[in-house]
Amino acid sequence: MLKLYGYWRSSAAYRVRVALNHKGLDAELVSVHLVKDGGEQHQAEYAKLNPQELVPALIDIDNKEEGEEAFVLSQSLAIIEYLDEKFPENALLPQDLHEKAIVRSMAMSIACEVHPLNNLKVLQYLSKELALDDEAKSAWYHHWIDxxxxxxxxxxxxxxxRYCFGDSITLADLCLIPQVYNANRFNVDLSPYPNIVRIVDNCNRLDAFIDAAPENQADAG
Amino acid sequence: MLKLYGYWRSSAAYRVRVALNHKGLDAELVSVHLVKDGGEQHQAEYAKLNPQELVPALIDIDNKEEGEEAFVLSQSLAIIEYLDEKFPENALLPQDLHEKAIVRSMAMSIACEVHPLNNLKVLQYLSKELALDDEAKSAWYHHWIDxxxxxxxxxxxxxxxRYCFGDSITLADLCLIPQVYNANRFNVDLSPYPNIVRIVDNCNRLDAFIDAAPENQADAG
Known part of the structure; x- marks a missing residue:
């Protein structure tokens, strides 16, 4: 049994939700509200589970033996690779060594270059510590997205x-679609990126993506 | 034959240099000066090779067939996983599914949470676009490191x-050591992190790390 700690608007949790759906895996979704009361991810109970105090975190209960701690994993890409290795059906990475490497590289070009600069904790720092106004924050956001x-x-x-890498859904799509969802919230003009627009449109017709979308989560509000 | 485009002070290139050394792989190292003339990574020839205009990039010449383009790969973690799969000796990831996932998660907690906020392009943005003074830039740097x-x-x-995960060198060590090198440049007090200090000390006794260190590169200056 799998349990995923996430938040409806977290891009990283969104990636893992698509992975679970795409692979047809059931998981209990537990909401960790990233904003309320200074962020539930910083509360003692969750911080003990995931010392990074970030979502998502996956618990794989099956791995727990009597008296053992359950297996807890953080970092969305590590979680997705774990799921892909443990449950190989509907693989999210190609078998071929070179193709697999390119898909990982594409995924990381979002997960290591774009998302880390534009997530909640960074935008909060820009407001609170640097006292940036909305215009300067928007310029920051748009700069890294562009x-x-x-x-x-x-x-x-x-x-x-049809998708980011050939005609199968891969880890690259799982990173792109949440980042575009996020970019739309910040009114990024996507017209310079016709292939991104096309692929997002293709992915968002699939149940795996529709069911994982932020607005379709129980904790959306 | 392998060719690695990097820069002596790039943490991401440093990770790949350790991987090559640890696995005993020969690679031609090509320097891309990240500062000179506005950054050689933005010049047309390199941008054609790696549209992300970042280092490192790996070319695996062996993969090139007559009339084919050589295989070019960007993103340090994707490069290291590729090398680890193609050249399995001295593996940088454990075989066990759960152990492998934890190592990836540890590596990504540096590569997706710390490094992206403190690399050259971000520090340049803080100076040039936000006109932060040295004190505010240092506070930013220290915040994300801490x-x-x-x-x-x-x-x-x-x-x-002895190392980040058990007693073998893994991908997690390859991410930690360059990040600590970087933190030392910014005078981060590491005394709150005794295990980090201990492991860095253990790694830096090994030839694979010594030979990959920034100051030991041909383009150091």
């Missing part, structure tokens, strides 16, 4: 089919 | 042996 999406668009020209 | 290292230290209490 830089990341420009590079990603070039990769799509080379590698995309 | 947050990341506090969480990492807790993981080490649980999982470390």
């Amino acid at each position: 830089e990341g999406f420009s590079a990603f668009e070039k990769q799509l020209v080379k590698y995309s089919g | 947050e990341g290292f506090s969480a990492f230290e807790k993981q080490l209490v649980k999982y470390s042996g």
Whole structure:
């Protein structure tokens, strides 16, 4: 049995929700409210579970033996690779060594270059510590999105089919779609990125993505 | 034959250099000066090779067939996983599914949470676009290091042996050591993180780490 600690608007949790859906895995979804009361992720109970005080975190209960602690895993990409190895059906990475490497590289170009600069804790720092106004925060947000999406668009020209890499859903799609959802919240003009727009449209027709979308979560509000 | 485009002070290139050394792989190292002339990574020739305009990038020439383009890969963690799969000797990830997942999670807690906020392009944005003074930039740097290292230290209490995960060098060490090198440049007090200090000391006795250190690179200056 799997338990996923997440939050409806967290891009990283959104990635894992798509992975679970795509692979047809049941998981209990537990909401950790990232804003209420200074953020439930910082409360003692959750911090003990995940010392990084971030969502998502996955618990794989099956791994627990009598008297043993359950297996807890943080970091969305590590969680998805774990799920993909443990439950190989509907693989999210190609078998071929070179293809797999390219998919990982595309995923990380979002997960290591764009998302870390534009997530909640960074935007909070910009407001609270640097006292940036909305215009300066928006410029920051757009800068990193534009830089990341420009590079990603070039990769799509080379590698995309119906989805980011060829015609199967991969880890790269799981990173792109939540980042675009996030970009839309910040009114990013996506017209310079026709392949991104096309692929997001293709993915968002699939149940795995629809059911994982923030607005369709029980804790959305 | 392998060719690695990097820069002596790039933490991400440093990770890949350790991987190559640890696995005993020869690679031609090509320097891309990240500062000179506005950054050689933005020049047309390199941007064509790696549209992300970042280092490192790996070229695996062996994969090139007559008339084919050579295989080019960006993103340090994708490069290291590729090398580890293609050249399994001296593995950088454990075989066990759960152990492998934890190592990836530890590596990503540096590569997705700390490094992206404190690398050159971000510090340049803080100076040029936000006109932060040295004190405010230092506070930014220290904030993300302290947050990341506090969480990492807790993981080490649980999982470390001689190195980050047990007694073998893993991907987690390859991420930690360059980040600590970087933190030392910014005069971060590491005394709250005794396990980090201990493991860095253990790693830095090994030739794989010594030979990959920034100051020992041909382009150091």
